[in-house]
Each structure stands twice: as C-alpha cells, then as structure tokens.
Amino acid sequence: MIPAARDAIRPQPEQPLVHPLMDRAFIGALVRDFYSRVRADSRLGPIFASEIDGDWEPHLEKMTDFWCSVILKNGAYSGRPVPAHLKLKQVREEDFDIWLGIFKQTATELCEPAVAAVFVERAERIAQSLKLAMFYRLSAPGTSPSES
Template sequence: MNHVLRSAEERRREIQLNADRMGIDDAYISDLIETFYARVRADETLGPIFNAEIGDNWGPHLARMKDFWASVAMNAGRYNGKPVPAHTKLTGVDPSDFQIWLGLFRQTLEDTAPNVEVVYYFMERAERIARSLQMAMFGLPTLPRA
C-alpha cells in the first residue's frame, strides 16, 4: 500500500476544499448553530442543563460554538477552548442526554443542510465528539467511574 505523506497545510486545504464543495461555509454554520441551540433551549431535558450553565450569556456561547464547528467542519482553526473540562464540571447531566443532543443535532441538520452529504459529514463528527465527552464524563460503559 502506497501512503503519501501530506503536510498539515495540504491536509487543511483538502478539508477546506471538501467543505466548500459540500456547501459548508461560515453562513451555513451560523444558521446551523443558531437553529440548533434555539431547539436546545426549548428542549425539556437539555434546556434546563444549558440554561443553568449559560443563563443569559448565550451570545458568547454561540460565537464559541460557531468557531468550534467551523474548526471541526472546515479546519478553520478558530477554536481554542477546552471542551472536556467545560463538560465534566456540569451537574445534572445523564449519559442518555447525549442521545437527545445527537437527535436534536441530526434533526437540525436534516432541516438546514444544503444536501444529505452534509448531514452525514457533521453527524460522523458529532457522534465522535459525543462519545469522547461521554467517556470523559462517565467513563467506559463497562467500567466503573474512577
């Protein structure tokens, strides 16, 4: 098997071109995040969790999430937060809340994405991120939490 080594800049450019080809840009990510977090705030399970942590300070959170998803989807390099500590400090979160979050995210993608490829592209990343955060917060499902 012939492996071609690419520089970080070549990989970054490939991701950016692929995102552009799918119709993913800052305007789409802004629409996705605004729509999704409006639904999160209205959700009977997730709304209270987010509102307890964020309160009336949604503007900075939305801006941070737009940078986060632009970095995830387009390799924009604008996010420099620490999501694991931000999530592990939360109280009142149940492992099943991640499925609610993913379901809302998928529905928002299906309602807003320019095409089905974008739904799959974001969901692959969202599921990986959710698994990572869930593991950080609750440990492996078959092992007791330390």
C-alpha cells in the same frame, strides 16, 4: 513494524468539508437553529439555562468557532471541551442521545444529505468522546477509582 505498514494503519486526519455553501455564516445559522431547539427541549433546556445566564451570543459564537474548526478545519476554536463538560454534574449519559438526536434533525433539515452526513458523523464522534471522558474515566495504573 516497517514504516509503510505503520502509515497504512495510522488514521488519516479529517479533511475540511469543501462545499460552495459551507462557510462561517452557514455554520453559525446551523448552530443557532440547533441551540434554539436545545433550549426548547424539556431535558436539555434547563441544563443549558443553568449554565448560560442571560446573553447566549458569546456561547453561540464560541460554538460557531468550534464547529468551524470541526467542519472547515480552520483552527477558529481554541477552547477545551472536556473540562467544560466535566463540571456539568447534572448531565447524564443519556442526555448525549437527546443532544445527538436534535443535532441530527437540525443538520438533516438544513443541509443536503452528503453535508448532513459529515456533520452527523463528526457530532457522533464528539458525543462519544465526551461521554467517555465524563462517564468512563479510567484509574491511573496501581490506583483504585476512588484514589484517582
């Protein structure tokens, strides 16, 4: 394939969201509002409560770093989301739909429509990626699923 054609089909990296109100403080407020809703949810609340005992602030700061990296592309987050989620054995695939519904509602209520659309689009891709990693793991070539 010629280089120009290869570059034409290569996905372009996401760009930071540039908006006068978009900063760590705004993202932190969105994260805190979202997780207060998650904690109140009858399905997700107990899952999070079983993992986060007591002080939520370290988790909220980590999630603020995560979303700053996702939205602002500032490199604030250095964790590994997939391994962290793989250990959550009580999570079901449909829980991501609940998570995404709460996230969409939060973003829509706190952000103007164009900004909410960016948050939601990226959240949908994150949810899809985590679902694939947690529930659709492929076997290594030449092995059965029970061997991998």
